[in-house]
Amino acid sequence: METLGIIGVGQLAGYLIAGLRRGGDRRRILLAPRNLQTAKELALQHQCEVLDSNQAVADQSDIVLLATRPEQSLPVLQKLVLREDQLLLSVAAGVSLKDLESFAQPASVARCLPLAPAEVCAGATPLIPKDPRAENLLKSIVTVVTVETEEQFEMGGVAGCIGGWVFQLVAELQQWLQQAGMSESQARTLAIETFHGATGLAREKPELVLQQQADEIGREGTYTKMFIDDFRARGGFKALHDSSDALLANLEKA
Incomplete structure (x- = not known):
């Protein structure tokens, strides 16, 4: 099972982690240290690991979930070095695929937007583009609706x-x-x-x-x-x- 790394450990990340564990997903989950107290609490509650930097999380992850505030997403991403075999999955509203791809290369990129009901394995998220790895991660916690354009997203x-x-x-x-x-x-x-x-x-x-x-x-x-x-x-x-x-x-x- 692929390792999930989360950069931007706030409320939304908490919903997703809780939903994954509730849905039976036991993959390794790595957390970035910003919002350290929140990260430590989530690690204790849901069997995650807190690493010492964003890059350390990226280096050890197959899927990197970017869950920062929208205005922070590109500056954070600009400092990361990603690999070709990785998926960057962004939950930042309003940050386009084009902008994400310009900083995430050579990794593949997708966008989703699961919200609070994901904590109890409910609700839905749009996903663009269609990506089997993203769908496999999300399907246990939300209904995935794949869309073709960012306007639809x-x-x-x-x-x-x-x-x-x-x-x-x-x-x-x-x-x-x-x-x-x-x-x-x-x-x-x-x-x-x-x-x-x-x-x-x-x-x-x-x-x-x-x-x-x-x-x-x-x-x-x-x-x-x-x-x-x-x-x-x-x-x-x-x-x-x-x-x-x-x-x-x-x-x-x-």
């Missing part, structure tokens, strides 16, 4: 950010239920399982056309239809589309 980034927004939406529903008289436990469970039930049904039945399912549930005369129409009239769906467009524009400019 940035669209995947928008979807990932909306995944974070879903937490806010669930929290808002919980708060409304509590304000309406439910206990915190009741409201939390009902809010979470409402979303989990809908996405679970869609996942288990890939033949379902999502809009058709929404129309079937929200038939004329139902309270669901009443809610959907009111939400649309208040600009709820338009706001989602407009905010998605704005975020995509920012990602493409990065």
